[in-house]
Amino acid sequence: MSERTLIVVKPDGVQRGLAGEIISRFERKGFKLAGSKFMRVSEELARKHYQVHEGKYFYDRLVRYICSGPVLAMVWEAEGIIAMSRKMMGATFGYDAEPGTIRGDYSCSKGNNLVHGSDSVESAEFEIGLWFDEGELVSWEPANEHWLRG
Ligand code: DAT
Ligand code: MG
Numbered sequence: 001m002s003e004r005t006l007i008v009v010k011p012d013g014v015q016r017g018l019a020g021e022i023i024s025r026f027e028r029k030g031f032k033l034a035g036s037k038f039m040r041v042s043e044e045l046a047r048k049h050y051q052v053h054e055g056k057y058f059y060d061r062l063v064r065y066i067c068s069g070p071v072l073a074m075v076w077e078a079e080g081i082i083a084m085s086r087k088m089m090g091a092t093f094g095y096d097a098e099p100g101t102i103r104g105d106y107s108c109s110k111g112n113n114l115v116h117g118s119d120s121v122e123s124a125e126f127e128i129g130l131w132f133d134e135g136e137l138v139s140w141e142p143a144n145e146h147w148l149r150g
Contacts, residue, residue, distance in 0.1 A: 050066070082118055
């Protein structure tokens with residue numbers, strides 16, 4: 001069963017010119033892009049996106065950070081993508097993340113950790129619905145599908 005996840009290159013990732021690198025890692029892994037948009041995040045969207053963190057001491061800072069510059073929001077698709085993409089992103093704080101992961105290779109910060117990825121099927125469904133209209137998502141068959149799966 002194919003699974004979808006929301007991946008967002010956060011403002012620091014965009015400003016540091018790492019959007020292409022992040023796309024490239026997911027593309028080379030064999031994930032399928034289902035949608036993308038370069039956008040500014042409204043405070044309303046940020047607050048909903050991070051609603052599970054409401055009340056925590058870093059919630060307001062988190063909302064300010066995600067709204068602080070443009071982001072690249074994407075939906076990627078593959079069987080098991082949520083667990084795989086979380087591994088590829090690395091631990092939450094850049095200074096904890098293992099080398100070889102996106103955060104481990106490019107971030108030594110706590111909060112400026114370059115990338116967001118949904119962490120469960122439920123959060124992926126909620127987040128994709130929040131960030132994308134169904135009409136913005138594309139269903140397609142990559143020509144190399146046969147070589148990637150099985
Ligand atoms: P992740 O982004 O790995 O899913 P999360 O959902 O627990 O991590 O938290 C969302 C973001 O909030 C995370 O990318 C960085 C920030 N954050 C999490 N815990 C924090 C803390 N204890 N202090 C400061 N920022 C924190
Ligand atoms: Mg999270």
